[in-house]
Amino acid sequence: MFIIGELINGMYANISRAIKAKDKAIIQKIALLQLDNGADALDVNCGPASVDPVNDMRWLVESIREVTDVELAIDSSKPKVIASGIEAAKRGTIINSVSADIEKMDALVPLAVKSGSKLIALAMSAKGIPGNKEQRLELAALIVTECDGKGFDLSRLYIDPVVLPVNVAQVQIKEILDSIGDFKILSAPPPKTIVGLSNISQGSSGRSLINRTFLAMALSAGLDAAILDPTDKELMDSLITAETLLNRRIYCDSYLDTYKKKGKNAPKKFSQA
Amino acid sequence: MFIIGELINGMYANISRAIKAKDKAIIQKIALLQLDNGADALDVNCGPASVDPVNDMRWLVESIREVTDVELAIDSSKPKVIASGIEAAKRGTIINSVSADIEKMDALVPLAVKSGSKLIALAMSAKGIPGNKEQRLELAALIVTECDGKGFDLSRLYIDPVVLPVNVAQVQIKEILDSIGDFKILSAPPPKTIVGLSNISQGSSGRSLINRTFLAMALSAGLDAAILDPTDKELMDSLITAETLLNRRIYCDSYLDTYKKKGKNAPKKFSQA
Numbered sequence: 001m002f003i004i005g006e007l008i009n010g011m012y013a014n015i016s017r018a019i020k021a022k023d024k025a026i027i028q029k030i031a032l033l034q035l036d037n038g039a040d041a042l043d044v045n046c047g048p049a050s051v052d053p054v055n056d057m058r059w060l061v062e063s064i065r066e067v068t069d070v071e072l073a074i075d076s077s078k079p080k081v082i083a084s085g086i087e088a089a090k091r092g093t094i095i096n097s098v099s100a101d102i103e104k105m106d107a108l109v110p111l112a113v114k115s116g117s118k119l120i121a122l123a124m125s126a127k128g129i130p131g132n133k134e135q136r137l138e139l140a141a142l143i144v145t146e147c148d149g150k151g152f153d154l155s156r157l158y159i160d161p162v163v164l165p166v167n168v169a170q171v172q173i174k175e176i177l178d179s180i181g182d183f184k185i186l187s188a189p190p191p192k193t194i195v196g197l198s199n200i201s202q203g204s205s206g207r208s209l210i211n212r213t214f215l216a217m218a219l220s221a222g223l224d225a226a227i228l229d230p231t232d233k234e235l236m237d238s239l240i241t242a243e244t245l246l247n248r249r250i251y252c253d254s255y256l257d258t259y260k261k262k263g264k265n266a267p268k269k270f271s272q273a
Numbered sequence: 274m275f276i277i278g279e280l281i282n283g284m285y286a287n288i289s290r291a292i293k294a295k296d297k298a299i300i301q302k303i304a305l306l307q308l309d310n311g312a313d314a315l316d317v318n319c320g321p322a323s324v325d326p327v328n329d330m331r332w333l334v335e336s337i338r339e340v341t342d343v344e345l346a347i348d349s350s351k352p353k354v355i356a357s358g359i360e361a362a363k364r365g366t367i368i369n370s371v372s373a374d375i376e377k378m379d380a381l382v383p384l385a386v387k388s389g390s391k392l393i394a395l396a397m398s399a400k401g402i403p404g405n406k407e408q409r410l411e412l413a414a415l416i417v418t419e420c421d422g423k424g425f426d427l428s429r430l431y432i433d434p435v436v437l438p439v440n441v442a443q444v445q446i447k448e449i450l451d452s453i454g455d456f457k458i459l460s461a462p463p464p465k466t467i468v469g470l471s472n473i474s475q476g477s478s479g480r481s482l483i484n485r486t487f488l489a490m491a492l493s494a495g496l497d498a499a500i501l502d503p504t505d506k507e508l509m510d511s512l513i514t515a516e517t518l519l520n521r522r523i524y525c526d527s528y529l530d531t532y533k534k535k536g537k538n539a540p541k542k543f544s545q546a
Contacts, residue, residue: 170524177493205526213489213514220490241486251443253478
């Protein structure tokens, strides 16, 4: 599975403080910590409190690029903030995210094509969050059609069924799991699927248990990628075990340690600046 | 989910010793321990070392029946041992198990009908364990046809896809999960599905992690029942969480404690002897 670390986000107090103080060391430390724990890519979000998100995003990306060349998911609801992050990163970017709204796709899909970015698209629109899996599939179909029409490589498209918290939308969780499989029938090659994992336990106690149980079920349904906290050891153990049971990783008696060492030893920097 | 506690089995040293010494107290304690931890029923198996399994099974069942009236899964490969356990239990019995072999079904399905027992059937035959999901479905179809033809109520039939250890049959685990859904198309009402959970981690280290991750995936695939160790706290936490995410139990902030208390307070004895 493609793992995007979620910890560089201005909604966390340590990141918010680092952005305000322009303290690169904190950002770089958390970037490397996530990679050491198995993240393949890093989400970058300046958070809701940023008063200058275009420049904060540039500073975050430049700070991270000093220590690693891994893919960065430039995470903002504002197209100009996304453009700023993509420009600063130069390459290896993921646009996070577009929704199933024509004006948003008109702004961001061409940017994804031009910059060679991957694209995360949410199966929701300005009208709100879908109420069932049929609506999710309809919105995903619109996304696939628009991306295809605009010349975007569908194998680089990640559709998010939009995970809702179990404490407010319990009845929808099974439908969200079903959507992961449903989206695969939309095109050939099929779009990839992704979830923002932590949403499932928003407002619940025992969050890690809920997160890792949902992740095992989502992987079983065919999930390709997730934005999550790779420093949650029990979550990563579940992820590695689920992938092993699904024959996506080779089993050996020390399979957990083997894959953890792999994360620890992975090159963080693929070229020198 | 219907949970059958696996701990009363002569393959465990404490049970084997209790059978030899005819120490009822040990058996009764482990029976109640499993019920306190959320088991709905108890598996009863005198183990491979028993030299007199017909009488050992009777003694085990009579010992358990002194403290509880819950359903008992009479677990043996020998039809006469099963008959002995059913006779001793009087009611609330589950035959564990029949395989997809005509002579076995000829012996045990009529016994299930006559005694009002539920029936666990393994999707394997004297020819061996199936190599893929198509073979599993074929064997399950034979089981359904035979049970239906012999007047057995299919809603009381539990088919086991036969779980293999991940360390020897990694490539088959996904197929086993698929079989859980496949079996549901065989009849209306569909047969129920069951797994002997611990098999998945036989010979592996970190068994509980493998067990609970597989269980979450199997539940997501529609699993109805499992034979497992209800005293494995992390396993039961995963089970309760998976069922809650699948909307099979109602979410509340203290959902784990709520369902644990329910197990603890469930009546163990429904009538007096």
